[in-house]
Amino acid sequence: MADTAHSVYLDHAATTPMWPEAVRTMTEQLTVVGNASSLHGAGRRARRTVEESRESLAASLGARPSEVVFTGGGTEADNLAVKGLYWARRDADEARTRVLASPVEHHAVLDAVEWLAEHEGARVEWLPVDVYGRVRPDAFREALERDPDDVALATVMWANNEIGTVTDVRELAQIAAEFGVPLHADAVQAFGQLDIGFEDSGLAALTVTGHKIGGPYGIGALLLGREYTPVPLLHGGGQERHVRSGTLDTPAVAAFATAGRLAVERRDEFVREVGPLRDALVEAVLDAVPDAVLNGDPDPAGRLPANAHFSFPGCEGDSLLLLLDAQGIECSTGSACTAGVAQPSHVLLATGTDPDLARGTLRFSLGHTSTKADIEAVAETIAPVVTRARNAGLT
Amino acid sequence: MTTASSRGTTSARPLRVLAAMSGGVDSAVAAARAAESGHEVTGVHLALSANPKSFRTGARGCCTVEDSNDARRAADVIGIPFYVWDLAERFREDVVEDFVAEYEAGRTPNPCLRCNEKIKFAALLDKALALGFDAVCTGHYATVVTREDGARELHRASDAAKDQSYVLGVLDERQLAHAMFPLGDTLTTKGEIRDEAERRGLSVAKKPDSHDICFIADGDTQGFLANRLGKAEGDIVDESGTHLGTHEGAYGFTIGQRKGLRLGHPAPDGKPRYVLDISPVDNTVTVGPAASLDVWSLTALNPRWCGEPPAAGPRTYTAQLRAHGAETEVEAELKDGTLHVHFSHPERGVAPGQALVLYDGTRVVGSATIASTERVAAGV
Numbered sequence: 152m153a154d155t156a157h158s159v160y161l162d163h164a165a166t167t168p169m170w171p172e173a174v175r176t177m178t179e180q181l182t183v184v185g186n187a188s189s190l191h192g193a194g195r196r197a198r199r200t201v202e203e204s205r206e207s208l209a210a211s212l213g214a215r216p217s218e219v220v221f222t223g224g225g226t227e228a229d230n231l232a233v234k235g236l237y238w239a240r241r242d243a244d245e246a247r248t249r250v251l252a253s254p255v256e257h258h259a260v261l262d263a264v265e266w267l268a269e270h271e272g273a274r275v276e277w278l279p280v281d282v283y284g285r286v287r288p289d290a291f292r293e294a295l296e297r298d299p300d301d302v303a304l305a306t307v308m309w310a311n312n313e314i315g316t317v318t319d320v321r322e323l324a325q326i327a328a329e330f331g332v333p334l335h336a337d338a339v340q341a342f343g344q345l346d347i348g349f350e351d352s353g354l355a356a357l358t359v360t361g362h363k364i365g366g367p368y369g370i371g372a373l374l375l376g377r378e379y380t381p382v383p384l385l386h387g388g389g390q391e392r393h394v395r396s397g398t399l400d401t402p403a404v405a406a407f408a409t410a411g412r413l414a415v416e417r418r419d420e421f422v423r424e425v426g427p428l429r430d431a432l433v434e435a436v437l438d439a440v441p442d443a444v445l446n447g448d449p450d451p452a453g454r455l456p457a458n459a460h461f462s463f464p465g466c467e468g469d470s471l472l473l474l475l476d477a478q479g480i481e482c483s484t485g486s487a488c489t490a491g492v493a494q495p496s497h498v499l500l501a502t503g504t505d506p507d508l509a510r511g512t513l514r515f516s517l518g519h520t521s522t523k524a525d526i527e528a529v530a531e532t533i534a535p536v537v538t539r540a541r542n543a544g545l546t
Numbered sequence: 547m548t549t550a551s552s553r554g555t556t557s558a559r560p561l562r563v564l565a566a567m568s569g570g571v572d573s574a575v576a577a578a579r580a581a582e583s584g585h586e587v588t589g590v591h592l593a594l595s596a597n598p599k600s601f602r603t604g605a606r607g608c609c610t611v612e613d614s615n616d617a618r619r620a621a622d623v624i625g626i627p628f629y630v631w632d633l634a635e636r637f638r639e640d641v642v643e644d645f646v647a648e649y650e651a652g653r654t655p656n657p658c659l660r661c662n663e664k665i666k667f668a669a670l671l672d673k674a675l676a677l678g679f680d681a682v683c684t685g686h687y688a689t690v691v692t693r694e695d696g697a698r699e700l701h702r703a704s705d706a707a708k709d710q711s712y713v714l715g716v717l718d719e720r721q722l723a724h725a726m727f728p729l730g731d732t733l734t735t736k737g738e739i740r741d742e743a744e745r746r747g748l749s750v751a752k753k754p755d756s757h758d759i760c761f762i763a764d765g766d767t768q769g770f771l772a773n774r775l776g777k778a779e780g781d782i783v784d785e786s787g788t789h790l791g792t793h794e795g796a797y798g799f800t801i802g803q804r805k806g807l808r809l810g811h812p813a814p815d816g817k818p819r820y821v822l823d824i825s826p827v828d829n830t831v832t833v834g835p836a837a838s839l840d841v842w843s844l845t846a847l848n849p850r851w852c853g854e855p856p857a858a859g860p861r862t863y864t865a866q867l868r869a870h871g872a873e874t875e876v877e878a879e880l881k882d883g884t885l886h887v888h889f890s891h892p893e894r895g896v897a898p899g900q901a902l903v904l905y906d907g908t909r910v911v912g913s914a915t916i917a918s919t920e921r922v923a924a925g926v
Contacts, residue, residue, distance in 0.1 A: 469629060470677055473588065476627055492593045492632040543676035 158479045159528045163457060163518030164312055164340060165483055170365040176409040177367055180402035187399045188388060197401045204408035211411040212359065212374060213348030220373045220391045221404055225339040225360035228373035229259035231395065232335040232356040233306055235381025237267050240303040249274050251294050251305035254501040255284040257312050258487055260337055278307070283448040284316045284502045292326050299330035307334065309341035313485040313498045313514060314447030315458025317345060324353035333379060339363055343414035343421065344455050349374045361403065365519060366410030370403035425517045426456040428526055432515055433459050435530035440537045444508065446499060457517040460485055463537050466511035469493050470540035478532050485514030507545065561680040563587045563726060566666055567620060569613030571743050571750045572685030572729060574620035578746050579728035580683045581624050589621035589628040592670065594637040595761065620748050633669055640664035642761055646774050649797040652826035653899025656869065657759055663716040671724055681726045686710045689730035690722060698722045700852045700910040703730045712866050715903035715913035716850050768798045780829030782809065785822065785838060796829050802839055802895025840892035841921055846885040846902050846914030856880060856911065863904040863911060867896055878904060885914045
């Protein structure tokens with residue numbers, strides 16, 4: 152099998168290498184003692200680091216420092232937003248049990264919503280999406296208008312993790328605001344690739360995470376409008392506005408802030424460099440495999456600049472992965488697996504894609520370390536790999 | 547006489563090998579040995595249960611989420627890529643449904659054999675070959691010998707106590723050509739394989755052995771069949787047709803079975819009674835003395851040969867009638883696709899549906915499915 156030292160890493164949407172600056176920030180902080188909740192000198196020093204990081208991250212995301220709630224990652228932030236806001240809003244008015252959600256959400260939102268339906272009496276309304284997986288504003292308005300008073304919250308992701316479709320959540324947030332309904336957006340994939348201004352967006356809550364933007368694992372944040380007090384998932388020492396208890400991970404918080412700053416500072420450059428590489432990859436794949444289908448919005452304005460997602464008719468996604476991995480090319484089918492078994496993409500099924508096409512998918516996601524050579528490797532390899540996977544067929 | 551030019555995993559050139567990893571110790575060590583011999587090995591765990599989570603508490607077999615995780619962990623330690631392939635639908639059709647249908651028809655199937663024939667060395671092998679692999683490697687204890695003319699022969703494992711060539715007796719020449727059994731030619735006990743796993747840092751070293759039927763998580767075959775086939779009360783009779791009792795489904799019995807008849811009163815001669823015959827048509831189970839179990843000859847269908855079919859006319863072989871069963875001498879002859887077999891000494895507990903595997907010394911000649919048995923001594 153291929154030497155990992157020579158691997159072509161095209162799975163940045165799964166996780167991307169940390170910026171050297173973020174590694175430096177983190178390692179420096181790892182040698183410093185202090186619990187940010189302590190009152191003594193060491194505690195004050197840690198708190199200062201945490202609060203400066205909060206201010207920095209807030210600035211990077213167009214938010215106020217008090218709107219930044221640090222969490223243990225994107226999944227926790229999504230759960231806090233969905234469950235916490237549901238519980239709080241239902242407790243304030245028991246009529247509010249309707250949850251509006253897009254069907255193309257990441258499982259961190261999808262499964263949290265379904266859990267509410269199974270255990271907390273939530274009535275879930277899946278918002279209709281177009282062929283690119285974008286929630287239609289008129290359908291959103293219709294769902295709210297029908298009875299604005301029974302809606303607990305709405306949740307629609309900013310950019311899709313599988314097929315890269317960008318949704319104008321600002322427009323949706325305006326509509327939600329008309330009806331006084333909080334809208335949460337998962338912006339885990341959008342941060343670093345799109346311009347995100349939390350306050351301008353009109354969103355009630357927004358999820359980001361460290362390791363997708365060149366920061367560390369295990370740290371994320373929920374940006375949370377100050378008027379919202381979700382019921383906590385974690386009870387304890389009352390940190391983070393009493394919304395998320397737990398001693399703050401100062402080194403991770405600091406490195407997350409560094410990565411956030413760099414992600415914003417270097418975003419234009421990122422889009423300028425990675426966008427054309429992605430376009431070259433799409434062209435090369437469609438050239439080499441004429442019947443391959445580019446999923447998501449073909450217009451670069453409507454998709455993440457680093458995302459390319461394809462269906463290969465007659466192929467099993469797993470077979471494609473195995474063959475590419477053997478050539479040292481690391482990518483993903485894009486969809487979740489159950490007990491290790493790849494499942495047809497729920498995102499593609501929601502967009503009305505043929506189930507067989509939803510099985511033979513590959514997601515190539517680029518990042519700040521991607522090069523022209525990576526794209527050339529895919530261009531050379533993809534045709535024989537697809538031919539071989541097609542011979543193996545669908546089981 | 548055969549000359550062994552290559553055995554086990556040794557090969558002139560490195561092969562691309564797909565190692566089926568159940569999550570148990572044998573298949574993990576087999577994959578490790580294949581990789582160590584210089585082959586390019588990729589591990590694959592077969593998801594065979596339609597709903598793996600429902601098997602989470604089952605300690606057996608190869609269907610649980612833990613087994614999949616154990617296999618993945620072993621692959622990581624060996625340093626090979628690992629995938630999970632979903633063959634649940636094929637497994638359900640070709641193994642589970644076949645198992646149920648066979649019992650329903652009053653026969654006694656061997657699902658492991660069926661799985662090797664239809665899944666591991668068919669569905670899995672075909673996909674592996676299509677993806678560019680040269681061979682499928684498993685943790686079976688059996689030996690593949692390559693003759694000087696290039697043909698491959700399947701032999702018993704060096705360690706007779708561990709030998710699993712019986713459940714591989716269904717493989718034909720093409721399947722054998724792409725099979726690799728790295729454990730087959732080692733004179734080891736399971737303890738030594740476990741030691742080797744330990745030495746290699748494979749955490750499955752201490753995992754309990756799997757037995758029984760992997761898709762019956764709790765080991766209750768009767769309950770599984772009752773659930774699938776429903777209860778159907780029928781008669782238990784003796785050889786003269788006299789009613790002795792009732793049962794809740796003829797499929798719950800196996801020829802030669804002694805326990806669980808629940809007849810309440812002993813036979814007139816005081817000797818134990820055994821299941822002699824199962825008739826699904828009238829849902830009747832016939833019981834009788836041990837002597838009536840003696841089978842002198844049988845016919846078997848669907849013969850599969852590991853290589854050339856035998857020449858015409860009766861020939862002498864040794865035969866094995868069940869997994870881990872003893873060898874017995876037979877004379878067998880193939881006539882119009884049916885194998886006619888005569889035992890030198892009577893055999894007990896021979897049931898239609900079971901596989902008969904013929905050996906020439908240690909070499910597997912072929913196999914066939916027992917269709918009918920004859921309980922009177924007769925010459926060929």
